[in-house]
Amino acid sequence: MPELPEVEIYRLYLESSSLHQPVEDIEVEDPKLLTTPFATLQEALKGRWFTGTERVGKNLFVFTDGPDHPEQPLILHMHFGMTGDLEYYHSSLDRPKYARIVFHFRNGFNLGFICPRKFERIGLIDDIPTYLKRKKIGKDGLIISLSELDSQIRRKKAFIKPVLMDQSTVAGLGNWIVDEVLFQARVHPEKRTENLTDDDIKRLHDAIQLVLTIAIRHEAQYRDFPIHFLIHVREWDNSPYDDVEAHKFCPRCGTRIAKSEVGGRTTYYCPNDQRL
DNA sequence: TTAGGTGTTTTGAC
DNA sequence: TGTCAAAACACCTA
Numbered sequence: 001m002p003e004l005p006e007v008e009i010y011r012l013y014l015e016s017s018s019l020h021q022p023v024e025d026i027e028v029e030d031p032k033l034l035t036t037p038f039a040t041l042q043e044a045l046k047g048r049w050f051t052g053t054e055r056v057g058k059n060l061f062v063f064t065d066g067p068d069h070p071e072q073p074l075i076l077h078m079h080f081g082m083t084g085d086l087e088y089y090h091s092s093l094d095r096p097k098y099a100r101i102v103f104h105f106r107n108g109f110n111l112g113f114i115c116p117r118k119f120e121r122i123g124l125i126d127d128i129p130t131y132l133k134r135k136k137i138g139k140d141g142l143i144i145s146l147s148e149l150d151s152q153i154r155r156k157k158a159f160i161k162p163v164l165m166d167q168s169t170v171a172g173l174g175n176w177i178v179d180e181v182l183f184q185a186r187v188h189p190e191k192r193t194e195n196l197t198d199d200d201i202k203r204l205h206d207a208i209q210l211v212l213t214i215a216i217r218h219e220a221q222y223r224d225f226p227i228h229f230l231i232h233v234r235e236w237d238n239s240p241y242d243d244v245e246a247h248k249f250c251p252r253c254g255t256r257i258a259k260s261e262v263g264g265r266t267t268y269y270c271p272n273d274q275r276l
Numbered sequence: 277t278t279a280g281g282t283g284t285t286t287t288g289a290c
Numbered sequence: 291t292g293t294c295a296a297a298a299c300a301c302c303t304a
Binding site: 001002058079080081082083117119121135165167174175265266 | 294295296297298
Binding site for chain 2: 032081082116119157158263264
C-alpha cells in the first residue's frame with residue numbers, strides 16, 4: 001500500500017528516470033482519475049518537462065518547466081491511493097497492466113501511472129503550501145518533532161489509531177504503518193488520546209521515526225523488514241515464511257496476535273504487549 | 277460550529 | 291462467485 005515509504009521510493013524512481021524529457025502526449029483512460037480537466041492538463045503540460053520532486057506524506061509533487069511559460073510554476077500532484085505505482089518503460093510491448101495514465105515523452109520513453117483500483121489521482125496545483133492547507137495535511141512523518149506530534153494528538157479526543165491515520169495529525173501513515181507504530185510503541189490501538197501519557201507519546205514519536213526509516217531503507221519491501229516487526233502477521237502474497245501459522249504470534253512475547261476492527265479498519269495488535 | 281464517527285467509492289485478487 | 295482490502299471524502303450526529 002502506497003504510504004509514506006512507498007511514495008518516497010516512487011519519488012526517487014521518478015527523479016532517476018523521468019526528468020528533463022519533454023512531454024509529447026498524455027494518455028488518460030478514465031477522466032475520473034484526474035483532478036484537473038483532461039484538456040487543461042494536456043494543454044498545460046505538452047512540451048514541458050519534469051524538473052524535480054517533493055513529497056509530503058503520501059503526496060508526490062512534480063515540478064515542471066518549459067520553453068513557453070517558464071515563469072509560470074506548474075506543479076503536478078500525484079496521490080497513489082491504495083494500489084498506485086509508477087513504471088518507466090520504452091516499448092509499448094512493455095506497457096504495464098493498469099497503466100491508466102501514461103506520460104509519453106518525446107524521446108520515446110513513457111511514464112506509466114499504474115492504478116488498478118482507480119483510487120489514485122493526478123492533477124495540477126498552483127502551489128504546495130496552499131494545497132496542503134486546503135487538504136489539511138499536517139507535518140510529514142519523517143520531520144515532525146515530538147512537541148508538534150504531542151500538540152496534534154492532544155487536541156484530539158478519539159482512539160489513537162484513527163488519530164494517527166488522520167493526515168492532519170501527521171502526514172504519511174496508513175493502516176499497516178499505524179499498526180506497526182502502535183506495536184513498536186506498545187500502545188493499544190483503542191487507547192483514548194486523553195489517556196496517553198507523555199511517555200506514550202514519546203514512544204509513539206520514536207516508533208514513527210523507526211518504522212518509516214526502516215521501511216525506506218528496505219525500499220518498502222515488507223518481506224525484508226526486521227523479524228521483530230508486526231507486519232509479518234499480515235498475510236502478504238509473497239510472505240517469506242513457509243509456515244503460515246508461525247508468524248501469527250507476537251515476535252516479542254509469543255502471544256497470539258489479535259485481529260479486530262478499529263475505526264473501520266482491520267487492526268492487528270498484541271493483546272499482551274499493548275494494553276488499555 | 278465542528279469534531280468524530282460512519283458510509284461510499286472502486287476494482288482486482290483469491 | 292462473494293468477500294475483502296484500502297484512502298479520502300461526503301455526510302450525519304451531538
